Each structure stands twice: as C-alpha cells, then as structure tokens.
Amino acid sequence: MPSVDMGVEIAGLKLPTPLIAASGTFGYGDEYQQVADYDCIGAISVKGLYLEPRKGCPPPRIWETPSGMLNAIGLQEVGIRRFLAEKLPVVRALGKIVIANICGSSLAEYGELARILDQAEGVAGIEVNISCPNVAEGGIEFGCDPDMAARATEVVRRGTRLPVIPKLSPSASDLAAVARRVAEAGADAVSLINTIPAMAVDVETRRPRLANVVGGLSGPAIRPIAVRMVWEVARGSRLPVIGMGGIANAEDALEFLLVGAAAVQIGTMNFVDPGVWRHTLDGLAAYCRRHEVPAVRTLTGAMLPAAGSRA
Numbered sequence: 001m002p003s004v005d006m007g008v009e010i011a012g013l014k015l016p017t018p019l020i021a022a023s024g025t026f027g028y029g030d031e032y033q034q035v036a037d038y039d040c041i042g043a044i045s046v047k048g049l050y051l052e053p054r055k056g057c058p059p060p061r062i063w064e065t066p067s068g069m070l071n072a073i074g075l076q077e078v079g080i081r082r083f084l085a086e087k088l089p090v091v092r093a094l095g096k097i098v099i100a101n102i103c104g105s106s107l108a109e110y111g112e113l114a115r116i117l118d119q120a121e122g123v124a125g126i127e128v129n130i131s132c133p134n135v136a137e138g139g140i141e142f143g144c145d146p147d148m149a150a151r152a153t154e155v156v157r158r159g160t161r162l163p164v165i166p167k168l169s170p171s172a173s174d175l176a177a178v179a180r181r182v183a184e185a186g187a188d189a190v191s192l193i194n195t196i197p198a199m200a201v202d203v204e205t206r207r208p209r210l211a212n213v214v215g216g217l218s219g220p221a222i223r224p225i226a227v228r229m230v231w232e233v234a235r236g237s238r239l240p241v242i243g244m245g246g247i248a249n250a251e252d253a254l255e256f257l258l259v260g261a262a263a264v265q266i267g268t269m270n271f272v273d274p275g276v277w278r279h280t281l282d283g284l285a286a287y288c289r290r291h292e293v294p295a296v297r298t299l300t301g302a303m304l305p306a307a308g309s310r311a
Contacts, residue, residue, distance in 0.1 A: 011163035011188035015042030022267030029091030043097035068219030072212035092122035114159030143169030157186030176236025234260020250283025
C-alpha cells in the first residue's frame with residue numbers, strides 16, 4: 001500500500017507525527033540533538049515554567065523503581081523570562097512545534113504566564129500543569145477539583161489566543177468530570193496523565209529514598225492506569241486527548257490511540273533509550289501497513305468491544 005500518513009491534528013495544531021516529547025523529560029527542547037531523531041517528533045512540550053526561577057527539591061531526588069522511575073525534581077526551572085530570551089530561540093531554530101508547559105501557585109500566576117506567552121514568537125500552544133498546589137487554598141492541587149481546574153483554565157484562556165491544553169492529574173477522583181469542566185472553561189484539548197504520587201524506602205537506613213519523601217512515579221509501571229484514564233476521559237468528554245504514561249514502543253502508543261488519544265507523549269523512556277522516537281514511529285507505520293490503515297489518525301478511538309461483550 002502507499003506510504004502511511006503519520007500526521008495528526010489536535011487543538012488546531014498540525015503535527016507531522018503523533019509523538020510529542022513530554023514536559024520535564026526533554027529539557028527545553030534542544031538538549032537531545034546528538035542522540036534523538038528529531039524528525040520523528042511531532043512537537044515538544046518544554047520543561048514546566050513558573051514566572052520566576054526555581055531551584056527544585058534537594059537531592060536525592062530520583063530513584064529507579066521496578067518498571068519505572070520515582071522523581072521529586074520539584075519543577076526546577078529557569079523562569080519564563082530566561083526561557084524566552086535564551087531557550088526558545090534555540091528550539092525555535094530546530095523547526096519543531098513548541099508547546100509551553102506552565103505551572104502556577106496561584107490563579108494570577110497562571111494568567112500572567114499566559115499573557116506573556118501569547119506574545120512569544122514560536123510558541124504554538126500552552127499545556128497547563130494543574131497538578132500544582134494552590135497556595136491560596138491550602139496546597140490542594142488545582143487539578144483535584146473540577147471547579148478549581150476550570151478556574152485555572154479560564155484564567156489562562158482569557159490571557160491567550162493560543163490553544164490551551166490542561167494536563168490532568170491522576171489524583172482527581174473523576175478525570176472525565178475534570179475534563180468536562182475545563183472544556184466549559186475554554187480548553188481546546190487535555191493531556192493525561194501526570195505522574196502518580198508514590199514513595200520508596202531504604203530498609204537498611206530506614207530512610208526515604210527521596211529527600212522530599214514523596215515523588216512522582218512514571219514509566220511502564222503506570223501505563224495500564226494511564227490507558228484506563230485516557231479511555232474514561234475520551235468517552236466522557238468532547239475534548240481531544242493527548243495520552244501519556246509509560247509509553248516505551250509502538251504497541252504502547254497504539255493502546256492509547258485505540259482508546260481515544262489523538263496523539264501521545266513519551267517521557268521516561270527517553271531517559272532509557274533516546275532511540276525510542278525512531279523505533280516507535282517506525283512501529284506505528286508498520287502496524288498501519290499491516291492492517292491497511294492509510295492514516296494513523298484514523299486509529300483514534302478504534303478499539304473494538306471486548307470479546308463476548310454485547311456492546
């Protein structure tokens with residue numbers, strides 16, 4: 001059959017491939033030039049940005065777990081102004097679609113970040129990390145409550161004409177409800193899931209493995225949870241979905257696409273094997289040829305009913 005069309009569109013962004021570099025795992029976009037095949041990457045979601053630089057958590061702040069990684073980096077970053085002055089011009093020169101991931105400790109901070117990015121040449125969309133603690137509400141995550149998630153989304157929406165993509169927290173009890181509320185507040189798509197809160201203990205010293213005690217679990221260990229959550233959100237809301245959580249190869253990516261994701265993000269596996277981009281994209285194309293699928297985008301939501309199901 002003819003070559004497969006690997007392009008997808010989500011939130012008005014036309015991506016050459018469905019593979020997006022996940023925020024926090026690909027730096028500010030240019031650090032992997034010597035080891036990763038950038039031709040395979042449809043877009044880059046840069047490291048999360050606050051208004052001001054952050055030092056992050058003290059070490060130790062990474063621990064390898066069975067089939068995954070535990071991290072408490074603490075959103076160490078350079079701040080929005082240094083990003084725009086020093087980092088964005090470099091990644092913009094690579095010709096990749098840039099999605100800015102923003103973090104806020106208050107609604108005002110989210111709004112200001114959106115206004116600044118709205119004027120930035122080379123930023124194509126804004127991914128809103130609503131797993132941040134809302135200081136004014138006692139530290140609860142914005143993403144845990146549908147109304148709080150909607151308020152953060154609304155503030156960002158008012159500040160920008162760019163596509164707004166809230167990144168949903170797995171800590172919410174009903175992610176589909178959160179997705180519906182952020183849709184009402186002006187979101188163009190959602191991405192999910194963020195890392196899952198977890199911890200590990202050194203039994204010899206009887207101390208936590210991380211200085212922060214609790215960190216975020218990512219990697220293949222969380223993939224079945226993430227697939228289920230993407231399925232629930234895709235069924236329960238009208239928004240396009242970007243799926244992520246432990247994708248290591250084409251088969252993993254296909255799971256997310258089949259349950260309703262329009263595109264996927266790869267994160268932790270990029271640390272393990274920077275070649276993940278090429279073999280995943282090649283695997284997706286091979287699957288499409290094998291199943292006579294002319295365009296990868298037609299796989300979104302194409303999961304069939306379970307064997308024996310009356311659906």
